[in-house]
Amino acid sequence: MEDVVKALGLLTLGTRLKRVGERLQAQTQAVIEAEGVDLPSSHLPVLATLQRLGPLTVGDIALALGVSQPGVTRQLGKLQEAGLVIARQSAGDLRLRTIELTEAGQRHVAHAWRYTWPAIEAAVAEACAPHGPTLLALLQALEEALDAQDLLARVNRHPRAAAEPHAPA
Template sequence: MEQFGVLTLGSRLKRLSDYLFAQVQEVYEVCAIPISATYFPILRLLQSVGESSVVDIAEQLHLSHPAVSKQTTKMIKAGLLEKTVDDRDQRRSFLRMTAHGESAMLRVDPILVELKILIEQATSCSSHNFMDSLSQLESQVMDGRLADKVLDRLHQVIIEPFKSTHNEAFHDLNMAWLETYFPTQITDYDRLVLRDPHANILNKGGYVWVALRRGNSLDRVLGTIVLVVHEDGCVADVQKLAVAEHCRGKGIADALLSHVVDFAISKGVTTLTLETASNLNAAKNLYKKHGFVEKTPLKPSVYERTDIYMEKQLKGIL
């Protein structure tokens, strides 16, 4: 439809609306929340004002009276709303949420927090042309994964050792990180390691972990980290710390790094090292939080993109 420009604006907005409702409904169903996504505007309004008439609801939400009446009738049957008669005017009635409706909306709140973050990310485009902005929004939101992204942000992750089934996710997460921050500095060595972590990390004595969100049908890999222990067993390098873009800020990188530090201590490692870049402020702050200190490197890095070398002393921590 994009090729027809503004003539399909209505159809594209309708398609986007239908998609968003469907994705939110999918999240509600996974979380066993007993409401329809289409009920949200009315429930949110009543959550704010306490009670209101159908006429007032229609006016506040800029909807037709028949549309609101039809929706609220369904919501009353579902036990989400109840109707009361105005003591001063028996012809006038008010709607308010039941305890069941209030409980459902409380469970919706965490979902809305994560959904708002993802939608704001998708709508933060810089184009001054509305149709261009709409195209960017469609490409970012209508990828079939919005519900999964919301659920990824909602649920706690678990950290597990790498398995062959994680191969594709390990490659994709780390390659996405490289393409975002260093698109012109991706090396053949990067591609080699990411394509086959078994041969290039695990079979050489290294360790790989992934941060997972358990799904109904399959696990979702949301983060990765690597530890390469030197031959002397005293020094180990932290590498390949990557988190899915839509899950950043949820503490996944922090959990992965903490896991690696604890593991290194258990193995008798006395010094952890890592390389990073001066333009990666969030990463630098995370490493400093975990006690890594900038040092002068003992040898040049194999990566042109890294210009900071850091160490963390583990000796005596136990």
């Protein structure tokens, strides 16, 4: 069967990147579960952010990860249920909550940094070899280009053929 997403090239790049991302996350999940950890792989970036940057507000975590605040809020709820993070009211502004790792969260992240995450990173590097650094540089360039100007603005810069809009078949 033809891989239509691959065949359409840059037209479906977002779909292809999402597909690769979902595959990497699922395979990362398998590694985590093999270690006996009952935590979604999608939560790892939140834990790593708190370990690297210290206590943060929900908005700051979302900003550091480049994801939506509602998504981070859902993840933090699950991490709080698991006893890995705690939310504290900000003394200066009662509307703000500061999120930090609990002692159990710190132990979990320390173990992950020592054992799990290096193994996952090495496996991904092997899968990307020898193009890993180039791939990361290209992703960075794409993110910067999309930050500088979104696709709609880019499409509107170029005249299109005066044709009737086509509906999906």
